[in-house]
Amino acid sequence: MATKGYHQYRGRGRGSKKLLVLLLLLILLAASAFLVLQRYIVYNDDGSVSLQLPFGRGEEQEQPGKIPDDEVDIQREDPPAQTPEPEPEPLALQPLHAKELPYGCLYRDPTSQLQGQEAVVVNVKRADGTIAYYTGIDLPANVLRGSEATRTHLQTIAQSDCYTVARMAVLCDNAFAAAVPDAALTNRGGGQWLDNFNRFWLDPTNEKVAAHICALAKECVELGFDEILLDQLRYPIEGDLSKTTLRSDTDRAAAIAALADQIREAVGPEIAVSIILPASIGTDYSFAQSGLTPQVLMESFDRIYVPQNGASHRWVSGVLSDDYDRSTRLVITSTYAAADSYMIAQ
Numbered sequence: 001m002a003t004k005g006y007h008q009y010r011g012r013g014r015g016s017k018k019l020l021v022l023l024l025l026l027i028l029l030a031a032s033a034f035l036v037l038q039r040y041i042v043y044n045d046d047g048s049v050s051l052q053l054p055f056g057r058g059e060e061q062e063q064p065g066k067i068p069d070d071e072v073d074i075q076r077e078d079p080p081a082q083t084p085e086p087e088p089e090p091l092a093l094q095p096l097h098a099k100e101l102p103y104g105c106l107y108r109d110p111t112s113q114l115q116g117q118e119a120v121v122v123n124v125k126r127a128d129g130t131i132a133y134y135t136g137i138d139l140p141a142n143v144l145r146g147s148e149a150t151r152t153h154l155q156t157i158a159q160s161d162c163y164t165v166a167r168m169a170v171l172c173d174n175a176f177a178a179a180v181p182d183a184a185l186t187n188r189g190g191g192q193w194l195d196n197f198n199r200f201w202l203d204p205t206n207e208k209v210a211a212h213i214c215a216l217a218k219e220c221v222e223l224g225f226d227e228i229l230l231d232q233l234r235y236p237i238e239g240d241l242s243k244t245t246l247r248s249d250t251d252r253a254a255a256i257a258a259l260a261d262q263i264r265e266a267v268g269p270e271i272a273v274s275i276i277l278p279a280s281i282g283t284d285y286s287f288a289q290s291g292l293t294p295q296v297l298m299e300s301f302d303r304i305y306v307p308q309n310g311a312s313h314r315w316v317s318g319v320l321s322d323d324y325d326r327s328t329r330l331v332i333t334s335t336y337a338a339a340d341s342y343m344i345a346q
Contacts, residue, residue, distance in 0.1 A: 090302075091270070091272055091302055093272065093302060093303070093325075093328040093329060094328060095327055095328050095340045095341045096119055096163070096303070096328070096331050096341040096342070096343065097118045097119055097337065097341070097342060098117075098118070098119035098120060098121050098163070098165060098331075098342070098343045098344070099117055099119070099120055099121070099343070099344045100120070100121040100122075100123075100167070100333075100343055100344065100345050100346045101113055101120055101121065101122050101123075101157070101346070102346050103123055103126075103132070103346075105122065105153070105157075106122070106132055106133055106146060106149075106150040106153045106154055107149075107150065107153070108153070109153060109156065110153050110156055110157050111156060114156075114157065114160050114161075114162055117162050118162065118163065119162055119163035119164070119165065120157060120160075120162050120163075120164055120165070121165040121167050121229065121343055122154065122157055122164065122165070122166055122167065123167050123168075124154070124166045124167065124168050124216070124220055125167075125168035125169050125170075125216060126169055127169040127172045127173070127174075127199070127231070127232065128173070128174050128175060129143055129144075129169075129173040129174050129175025129176045129177075130143070130144045130145070130175060131143065131144065131145040131146065131216070132145075132146050132150065132154075133145065133146045133150040133151050133153075133154040134146050134147055134148045134149075134150050134151035135151075135216065135219060136219060137212075137215040137216060137219055138215075140175075140176060140179035140180050140212075141179050142175060142178060142179050143175045143176060143179055144175065154223060155223055155224065158220070158223045158224030158225050159223075159224040163226050163227070164224065164225045164226050164227070165225065165226065165227040165228075165229050165274075166217070166220040166225040166227070166228055166229065167229040167231055167276070168213070168216060168217070168220075168228070168229070168230065168231060169231045169232050170202075170213055170230050170231065170232050170233040170259075171201050171202045171204060171209070171232050171233060171234065171235075171236075172199050172200075172201055172202075172232040172236070173200065173201075173202050174199060174200050176202060176209070176212060177192055177200035177201070177202060178200070180208055182206070182208075183202050183203060183206045183208045183209050184200050184201065184202055184203065185200075185201045185202070185203055185236075185244050185245075185246060186244065186245050187243050187244055187245065188243060188244070188245060193239070193241075193243065193244045194239065195236050195238045195239035196238045196239045197238060199236075199238075201235070201236045204233075204235070204255045204256055204258075204259045204291075205255050205258075205259075209259075210259055210262050213259070213263060214262055214263055214265075214266035215266070217263050217266055217267050218266045218267055221267045221268065221271050225271075226271065226272065227271065227272040227273075227274060227302075227303075228263065228267055228271060228272070228273050228274070229274050229275070229276055229305065230260070230263070230273065230274065230275050230276070230301075231275075231276050232278075233256060233259065233260065233275055234256060234290035234291055234292050235252050235255075235256070235289060235290050235291050236290075237281055237286050237289050237290050238280075241289070252288075252289070252290070252291030253288075253291045253292075253293045253295070253296050255291060256290075256291035256292065256296055256300070257296050257299070257300045260273065260275075260296075260300040260301065261300065272302040272303060273300075273301060273302055274301050274302050274303035274304065274305060274331070275292075275297070275300075275301045275303075275304060275305065276305035276306075276333070277292070277304065277305065277306050277307075277310075277312040277316065278307075278310070278312060279306075279307040279309070279310025279311065279312055279313075280310070280311065280312070281311065281312055281315075282310065282311025282312050282313075282314060282315040283311075283315065284315075287315065294319040294320070294321075297316065297319075298320065298321065298324060302329065303328075303329050303330070303331050303341070304316060304329065304330055304331065305331040305332075305333055305343060306330070306331070306332065306333065307332075307333050307334070307345075308332045308333065308334040308338050308339075309334075313332070316330070317330075326340070327340035327341065328340070328341055329341075331343055333345045
């Protein structure tokens with residue numbers, strides 16, 4: 001039995017469902033497209049939005065406000081030129097009025113010997129290699145030094161109100177040559193060369209020699225000395241140098257100047273480094289053989305000490321340049337006050 005109206009029913013809203021499905025598909029496609037296109041959306045500097053699709057990137061698109069590379073004026077600044085270090089100013093030397101204290105001055109309290117003195121000179125290293133005071137530097141075996149009391153007395157002198165000069169023998173040194181044989185000048189037979197007075201001489205180019213002298217000079221400055229006076233800083237001329245292994249083409253002046261520079265570096269720029277000459281040498285040949293050319297004397301040392309009546313005084317006086325300040329840099333050694341700058345010798 002048929003129910004009234006049932007046979008005409010075909011399902012409710014079938015057409016509207018298809019429309020809804022189509023609408024959902026469109027929404028999904030739009031959302032997917034939006035998500036994909038997000039990667040190609042460009043926000044410009046002026047706030048506008050543009051779309052740069054991958055197939056449009058073959059040619060670089062000009063962005064608003066961007067200056068083409070070929071129109072950019074690039075100015076490269078050269079690095080600032082390095083200013084060369086200024087040459088050190090020469091020491092402001094004053095005329096020297098000094099008295100050389102006797103060798104035994106360190107064996108007792110030297111206070112009384114300082115009274116009335118403007119400047120004093122103390123022998124701290126002798127020509128035989130002995131160190132006159134109790135030094136703290138390492139010494140080779142058999143190199144003698146003074147007792148502990150001598151160091152105290154040396155400090156009394158160095159720290160006094162006097163201008164103080166430490167005098168030291170440099171290359172004439174029997175003790176160091178005996179303790180360090182390879183540091184001495186040698187003869188052709190391989191032994192140590194002796195001068196006419198049976199003295200050994202050290203090689204100024206030897207590193208051990210330089211280290212020994214520099215350490216001693218530095219220590220004297222640390223104790224309070226104002227000036228280092230180098231004695232026998234030269235090649236020997238008192239003997240037959242043809243019997244040594246010293247080459248005839250050795251640049252002796254360069255070797256002496258180099259050792260003087262090392263000593264100056266060890267003591268610092270505020271300390272005067274000077275040289276004292278023997279009276280006996282006084283010719284161009286002898287000074288050239290010793291390595292003490294006029295250029296070395298004037299450029300490597302702050303003062304030149306020369307005996308008043310020696311041949312070296314006459315020679316040096318004739319070779320000094322016109323602008324050399326003789327009143328402060330040329331010191332006359334004598335037994336009495338003799339010139340602008342002098343040292344009263346013992």
